[in-house]
Amino acid sequence: MTDEKESRERILDAAHTIFLRRGTASARTQEIADEAGVNKALLHYYFGSKEALAEEIFRRAIGDFFPRFFAILGSGLSLDEKVPLVVETYLDFLSSRPYLPGYVVSEMHVHPDRIRAVFASRGPAPLDVLTRQIEERVAAGTMRHIAVEQFVMNLVSLIVYPFVVRPAMEIVLQVDGDRFDAFISERRRTLPGFVLNALRP
Amino acid sequence: MTDEKESRERILDAAHTIFLRRGTASARTQEIADEAGVNKALLHYYFGSKEALAEEIFRRAIGDFFPRFFAILGSGLSLDEKVPLVVETYLDFLSSRPYLPGYVVSEMHVHPDRIRAVFASRGPAPLDVLTRQIEERVAAGTMRHIAVEQFVMNLVSLIVYPFVVRPAMEIVLQVDGDRFDAFISERRRTLPGFVLNALRP
DNA sequence: GCGTAGTTTAACCGTGTGGTTAATGTGCAA
DNA sequence: TTGCACATTAACCACACGGTTAAACTACGC
Numbered sequence A, B: 001m002t003d004e005k006e007s008r009e010r011i012l013d014a015a016h017t018i019f020l021r022r023g024t025a026s027a028r029t030q031e032i033a034d035e036a037g038v039n040k041a042l043l044h045y046y047f048g049s050k051e052a053l054a055e056e057i058f059r060r061a062i063g064d065f066f067p068r069f070f071a072i073l074g075s076g077l078s079l080d081e082k083v084p085l086v087v088e089t090y091l092d093f094l095s096s097r098p099y100l101p102g103y104v105v106s107e108m109h110v111h112p113d114r115i116r117a118v119f120a121s122r123g124p125a126p127l128d129v130l131t132r133q134i135e136e137r138v139a140a141g142t143m144r145h146i147a148v149e150q151f152v153m154n155l156v157s158l159i160v161y162p163f164v165v166r167p168a169m170e171i172v173l174q175v176d177g178d179r180f181d182a183f184i185s186e187r188r189r190t191l192p193g194f195v196l197n198a199l200r201p
Numbered sequence C: 001g002c003g004t005a006g007t008t009t010a011a012c013c014g015t016g017t018g019g020t021t022a023a024t025g026t027g028c029a030a
Numbered sequence D: 001t002t003g004c005a006c007a008t009t010a011a012c013c014a015c016a017c018g019g020t021t022a023a024a025c026t027a028c029g030c
Helices: A007-022 A028-038 A040-047 A050-073 A079-095 A102-109 A111-119 A126-142 A148-164 A166-171 A177-199 B007-023 B029-038 B041-046 B052-073 B079-095 B098-109 B112-121 B127-142 B147-166 B168-174 B177-198
Strands: none
Touching: A007 A028, A007 A050, A007 A102, A007 A126, A028 A040, A050 A079, A050 A102, A079 A126, A079 A148, A079 A166, A079 A177, A079 B041, A079 B147, A102 A111, A102 A148, A102 A166, A102 B098, A102 B168, A111 B112, A111 B168, A126 A148, A126 B147, A148 A166, A148 A177, A148 B007, A148 B147, A148 B177, A166 B098, A177 B147, A177 B177, B007 B029, B007 B041, B007 B052, B007 B147, B029 B041, B041 B052, B052 B079, B052 B098, B052 B112, B079 B127, B079 B147, B079 B177, B098 B147, B098 B168, B127 B147, B147 B177, B168 B177
16 A cells, blocks of 8 residues: 555554544554554554554653643743643643543553653652652741652642543533533633642742 | 362452453463462353453552542641652552553553443442532632633542553663652652642632 | 566455353351 | 251363564654
């Protein structure tokens, strides 16, 4: 074929779609091949096995996740600027990728080894800038003390968790996408204040 | 056999163990049968299909989750008592069930329909008590306004999320269980203050 | 036009898996 | 002791699935 996009790329895109929707274990190589408009054998020609393809997709999915998050947290912005920016950026990012969080969680639950493989290449999270900012504020008496890891975990939890339980949310709130979006919009407004306020002395 | 526990119970226990560890799709009925010390056919004798068994396990897993949470939230305790109690209870609950959150998320991601089935039997979450308590405080000027759903979501996020990403946590923090436990202990201490503080006017 | 290396396909293959079957075991009521 | 319903098993089965193979198709340098 060699049509428009290269077959290899098309297979990757298709794999992404199918793996994220069905979960790796329930995804069928045939369905991926179909989605890519390609013979199933071609998929093995390029990637060797379903397993290898799955790892590639997982690496990409995670690669999207963390860097942009820690880029903001590690930047020179002040805390008061950082928190809203992280909230806004991350909520937008996740809003446009409904299947991503559930997929990542499922995958890391069954294949914790894969996380290790991904994190082996990048270093550990660079939190020194943030640490210093917190310490300064604490010293200045404008903020309660909190361990950096706890701070980051709180921030990430508040941002990501609703997407992780989105399927349940939509049923509990009796909604389809629209009301969920509204729910997230409200979080965009309120979360920064919530987090910053929580640490006032 | 009819040994000690009834076979049916033993199969359920085994299924719970295997499904939670491997994820439903990757779990093998043979492995469940082995774990239960039982012939594979017996499992079909009692439950008809792997699918049916999986639904039963999911229903139980979720059944453990929500009721005890909303029981506390709906109780007559004051907000200042409720929040710490929820944090404490829920963190303990999850600490002793490491695979539960990941399993539930995976499962609802691939089978959103199952959630609907479970929530059809119980009603929607009873949040009226909590709503009133928030309104009273807001009226008294001792609390910022916040929508109940947002309040609950924030609370649950902060409590559950670390367990959901536990496999990644343990790699990022370069730890096995002990340091994760310490991390959670610190949350038990700090979360109630964090949440309550966040809503001061 | 021809050779060659890289793509792509149709047709297979082995097997792991969920599920079935028919026979045997077990306890208990009459 | 027999009859009967429930419980349990060993041996099968069909087939969906991941993976293979050998041949054909393309493009491109010479």
